[in-house]
Amino acid sequence: MKRIDPRAVKARRMEGWIASAISVVLIIALLWLTMAYSWPVWIAGWSAAAVLLFIVLELAVLPGLLYRFWRYEITEKNVELNHGVWVRRKTLIPMVRIQHVDSKQGPIQKIYGLSTVTFSTAAGSHRIPALSEQEAENIRKQISDWAGGTNGEL
Numbered sequence: 483m484k485r486i487d488p489r490a491v492k493a494r495r496m497e498g499w500i501a502s503a504i505s506v507v508l509i510i511a512l513l514w515l516t517m518a519y520s521w522p523v524w525i526a527g528w529s530a531a532a533v534l535l536f537i538v539l540e541l542a543v544l545p546g547l548l549y550r551f552w553r554y555e556i557t558e559k560n561v562e563l564n565h566g567v568w569v570r571r572k573t574l575i576p577m578v579r580i581q582h583v584d585s586k587q588g589p590i591q592k593i594y595g596l597s598t599v600t601f602s603t604a605a606g607s608h609r610i611p612a613l614s615e616q617e618a619e620n621i622r623k624q625i626s627d628w629a630g631g632t633n634g635e636l
Contacts, residue, residue, distance in 0.1 A: 483553035483564065490552075490612030491545045493594045498540035505533045554610050556621060558628050561601070563608060579603040580629040585618045601625055 509530050516526040544567070553564040561580070563573040583601040591597060597618035600609045613621065 483555045483562070486549060486552045486554075486610070486612040487596055487614050487617070488549065489594045489596055489614075491549045493590050493596055493612060494545035494548060495541055496590050496593070498537075498545065501540055502537045505536060509533050549612075552611070556624060561608070561625065563610065573608065575601070575603060575608060577625070577628045578630070579605075580625060583622050583625045583629065585622045587615070599625070601629075 509526070512529055513526050515521060516523060547567045548565075551565055551567055551570070555562045557577075559577055561575040561577065563571070563575070565571055580601050580603055583599065585597045585599050587597045591612070595615055596612045597615050598609050598611045599613060599618050599621050600607060602608075610618075610621065
């Protein structure tokens with residue numbers, strides 16, 4: 483089975499920095515409210531501790547784990563996805579069930595040259611995140627061809 487692109491770790495950390503900055507701003511606002519309205523100090527204290535734990539997880543732990551546990555394999559008959567840190571999820575999607583395939587790129591993925599391939603079946607939507615732009619395009623075309631579309635019509 484193949485892994486997602488190693489740049490996924492850096493992209494996930496960038497997302498973590500953004501989420502952490504927002505969390506710190508919220509804690510500062512909570513501290514100000516605590517002082518302004520004489521709220522119990524333990525509320526701000528426990529909230530700050532929770533945010534500190536969140537920041538450690540977002541920046542140091544989760545990016546590597548998410549990369550480590552994401553695997554995919556694409557064959558002419560199936561797409562197999564294996565992922566999950568605490569809850570391992572194994573999904574096998576028959577190629578004949580795929581109705582739509584697309585690739586997309588958010589602003590952080592764009593910075594790191596990554597894309598996500600999404601494909602839909604009648605039962606729901608699935609994705610392979612953090613692929614190189616070229617790999618994502620190749621996979622999108624391959625799934626489209628094998629699922630029955632031609633020239634990206636799927």
